[in-house]
Amino acid sequence: QEFQKLFRVRWEDALSKGLVYNAADGATKLGVKPLEVSTKWEKLKRGVDMVKFGGGFYVGKIDDIYLINGFYTRMRAKFTAPGTCIKYLEVEWNPEALPWETFRAQVIGATNPVEAAGDSIRNTIFQQWDNLGLKAEPDTGDNGVHASASPFEGLVEKANWLDVKMAEDPFGARLTGAGISQETISFWAGDPPVDFEGKKQSLFDLLEDLDVNPCLEKAIKIASGVKNSAFVFIKPHAVTQKVEELVRQKLEAHKISVVQSGQIDAGVIDKNKLIDKHYGAIASRAVLQKPKELVVQESAKQEFQKLFRVRWEDALSKGLVYNATDGA
Template sequence: MGIGAFLKGAVKGVKGAVKKILPKKDDSKGSAADAKAPLMNSAFVFIKPHANTRAVQDLVVAKLTSKRVKILAEGDIAAAKIDKDKLIDQHYYAIASKATLLKPEQLPVPEAKFEAKFGVSWKQALADGLVYNAIDACAKLGVDADGLDAKWQAAKAAGDMEKFGGGFYGAKLGDGIFVFNGFFMTMRAAFVAPGASIHYYVVEWDPADLKWSEFRGDLLGPTDPAVAPLASLRGEIYAEWKALGLPNEPFTGENGVHASASPLEGLAERANWLKASVSKDSFGKAALAAGVPRKALDSWFVDPRVRVKGGESGSVFDMLEDLDADECLAAMLTIERE
């Protein structure tokens, strides 16, 4: 469920704090009976709707297996299900919660900042029925995702937009209403358009064969496909998009393939997209056995801000990014819990 790092500056310090707390690896060799097999890395990978062609599916399988990444399961999820079950909304929770999942009165709007920007108090705007999340704004204005995006971009160009937090934006549209995260509807539309679908893979591999950072950096490639190495999935899809049957050249928003940024994200994504049982999932089972409460796991699935014991705070997903399974689990045990 990886949407970009909203807290990159803070994250660097938090990840440094995590690494200091992680137990040192013991390289001494014990008996075979004492040796404990490392946890396998397990991730959720999917081809985005714009790139979901047979040729891209074949490419993804070839790239994964060439790096000894085992495909445990694969399949398609159609747009109707993605829309009905709000799967993409949960996947991009930090953004979507403000656009589709929560009503304006449920949002942590900084009231002073709202009033300073728009010249009306937050409470008054709510009382007057002038505030909408993105999905309700579409219904109110009688527009689709592209129609709302046009109004959103016009408000941005006019300077009638304010950032209230990571992935949290509000704008006053020319229609006189206030809307939050209006841009999300165009992102969502690609996943819920009639006939669209994703093709997913549940994958597993030995961290001795491939570090998580290599899985994302070398095998998957950077978010911007234009700068991705040709040997990476995103790089090859960008270079060969016509031959692979894509309708247009990939860009950051439509970069071909998604893959979990950490074992925790992989668990969260399998629970969301596949309704997988956390207690039966390999990483979920290991986390519960290590003493991570199920309540904590559930709360971490929506990427809250957390604090390392005796350390700094930041996004839990960003904190655990690129850690292999054993390291990720050890780091999760350092997070303070209520």
């Protein structure tokens, strides 16, 4: 509905007319290189020619097609450029003392560092970026740090970045102990659409901001006393000693313990496709998935139609929607 309202075309029509592309296919359709797709994407504005369908799921209109996650190619390049790295911290804390939602909103801060809580890590880096040794002012994409959105995403991210065996992780052990197979957990790791409360929804969205017990209750209908455990990393643009010290101080101030920390260089990130796995759903929509394969909610379709004055289904059927790669 949101897609249709914005672009004045139904999502189904855009798909059926071949107007929706993932980033990879969209690059080809537009006749440009993948990174050029990101350049075009950066000119889009949410609510004008771009709509958010869900966590990590955006559709923007570029020329006469609708592109999925056209920003991804440039985001990936920042993690794989020679000489760059991330600094990671595996952390844990008592959920009774600090709810996960508060951890993300107050400790880490909102995605847009300008709008983040005043004493949060992201806003502090934004306010002090020059003194902290950053080359440019942080923005929504380069916002200093990443942190897991839920205990389940923390499990998935630790498995990806640190090669942690899911069944050996405290939260993962509860999942497998409750009879959830490793195959199912691995499938869930890709943030698939799942049937819940009568409609298909993002698994990650359903578990977002939940503490470990509510997360377990929702995922496997049981309670647990496992501590919250997340994966936090400092993004390449913000890797300086001062930022690392700042992040540690902020975490410790909220009684969040650092279990382990380290560095992962760009070569390893690129070779093992860690950033692609991390941004699995975003990367898939940008490079692998075809627009017709995407699950788009009615509200998003209406917004698409309102913005672009064409139904999502029509855009698809006309071959106007590409992923970021094909769009290039």
